[in-house]
Amino acid sequence: MGKLIGYARVSTRQQSTDRQEADLLAAGVRRDDLYVDQGVSGARASRPQFDRAVDALEEGDTLVITTLDRLGRSTQNMLAFAEELRQIDAGLRVLNLGGGDVDTSTPMGSMLFTIMAALAQMEHDIKSERITDSVSKRRAAGKHLGGRPRRITDSQIRSALHLIQNGETTAQVIRDLGISRSTFYRRAAELTP
Structure with a gap:
């Protein structure tokens, strides 16, 4: 044995x-x-x-x-x-x-x-099929899919855009927020109509 x-x-x-x-x-x-x-x-x-x-x-x-x-x-x-x-x-x-x-x-x-x-x-x-179906249904219904919560609020992004429009450098504003340049630009694009 x-x-x-x-x-x-x-x-x-x-x-x-x-x-x-x-x-x-x-x-x-x-x-x-x-x-x-x-x-x-x-x-x-x-x-x-x-x-x-x-x-x-x-x-x-x-x-x-x-x-x-x-x-x-x-x-x-x-x-x-x-x-x-x-x-x-x-x-x-x-x-x-x-x-x-x-x-x-x-x-x-x-x-x-x-x-x-x-x-x-x-x-x-x-x-796997059930999970994919559930995600599709939640997305179609406009429901939150989970994931990591946003650390920077939409209000903070708007304030940052306002600072940049008033002469602050983009690099300094982004550094102060503590996010990457690509994240900042993506979030800013989401907020602009």
């Missing part, structure tokens, strides 16, 4: 892998055999800690992940990875599939993995 190699990943630095790590440790993965990618998209084929986890796999070992989408977004990439596991005679265990091993070397395990990879990609595509 080989060892368990755990892998956890989150796409942004603001997210936490704490829950994934706790689940992997509870499944029997040793902390020394746990690899974590922080702020790395699943769409990338190469992820530093994922690559290290795969390199650590030896014959008879099992890669343990919490959900299938931790492997990636593309069915094609997941199937290529399954083939890579098959070549080194390693297994895969996905905890949200009931905790059972998905043995990609057997026809049944290979079929299950293929179906789950396709479902994971479909779920990601549907989620």
Whole structure:
């Protein structure tokens, strides 16, 4: 019986892998055999800690992940990875599939993995479609889309324009506001009818 190699990943630095790590440790993965990618998209084929986890796999070992989408977004990439596991005679265990091993070397395990990879990609595509649709609807309704709040108000931009019209240099006014020249000109253009 080989060892368990755990892998956890989150796409942004603001997210936490704490829950994934706790689940992997509870499944029997040793902390020394746990690899974590922080702020790395699943769409990338190469992820530093994922690559290290795969390199650590030896014959008879099992890669343990919490959900299938931790492997990636593309069915094609997941199937290529399954083939890579098959070549080194390693297994895969996905905890949200009931905790059972998905043995990609057997026809049944290979079929299950293929179906789950396709479902994971479909779920990601549907989620992306919903987000795009929501943004379009909010934009059409003239609603705020979120994002970073403006540090400089429209009133401050108007005051700056007034100072420039009265002889202050643009460079000095922009420096006093603490914004870039391009931001100032873009904001000024938005205010002029």
